[in-house]
Amino acid sequence: MQTVNRYSAPAIALHWLMAVLIVAAFSLALYMDGLPLSPAKFKLIGWHKWIGITVLGFAALRLVVRLVKPAPPLPGHMGPVERFAAGAGHALLYVLMFAIPLTGWTMSSAKGFPVVYLSVLPLPDLVAANETLADRLAAVHVALNWLLAACVAGHVVFALKHHLIDKDGTLWRMSLRAPRS
Numbered sequence: 001m002q003t004v005n006r007y008s009a010p011a012i013a014l015h016w017l018m019a020v021l022i023v024a025a026f027s028l029a030l031y032m033d034g035l036p037l038s039p040a041k042f043k044l045i046g047w048h049k050w051i052g053i054t055v056l057g058f059a060a061l062r063l064v065v066r067l068v069k070p071a072p073p074l075p076g077h078m079g080p081v082e083r084f085a086a087g088a089g090h091a092l093l094y095v096l097m098f099a100i101p102l103t104g105w106t107m108s109s110a111k112g113f114p115v116v117y118l119s120v121l122p123l124p125d126l127v128a129a130n131e132t133l134a135d136r137l138a139a140v141h142v143a144l145n146w147l148l149a150a151c152v153a154g155h156v157v158f159a160l161k162h163h164l165i166d167k168d169g170t171l172w173r174m175s176l177r178a179p180r181s
Contacts, residue, residue: 005072006173013032015174018055025051026145049108053117056101063094075168081118096148103141110134
């Protein structure tokens with residue numbers, strides 16, 4: 001295996017922490033969707049909002065880390081189409097990591113439900129209560145989440161392709177542990 005240029009430790013930590021949080025938020029939303037309104041569902045909605053706001057904060061931090069310490073270069077064997085797809089895919093993931101929590105927060109505001117982070121810090125409403133807007137934002141929020149699910153699936157598939165077929169060390173760039181020589 002060739003020498004692997006790795007992401008920085010903060011980038012790797014944020015990548016995996018956010019992956020866990022995003023999967024948790026998505027899974028929680030799928031689970032909550034079928035539940036009747038109840039105190040338990042409202043508690044889960046609160047947790048979902050907390051995770052979303054945490055993802056938004058980590059996305060901002062991750063963007064700062066990325067600007068301070070750019071990503072390592074892509075493997076030299078990748079052609080222009082593959083390089084473009086990698087760049088576009090990563091850009092879309094970043095856009096979605098901001099857009100999804102922001103649409104959720106805005107939807108909550110439009111529904112007239114405040115976002116209180118960790119039941120301690122009330123966040124400002126982003127818009128006034130508006131049922132029509134809330135319904136539109138709910139649809140956008142759901143659509144963006146399914147788009148994110150598709151992007152994450154593609155991200156995983158291409159990481160595995162690089163690891164199992166190309167054997168180019170790309171997967172190790174974001175691994176928690178460096179491979180043994």
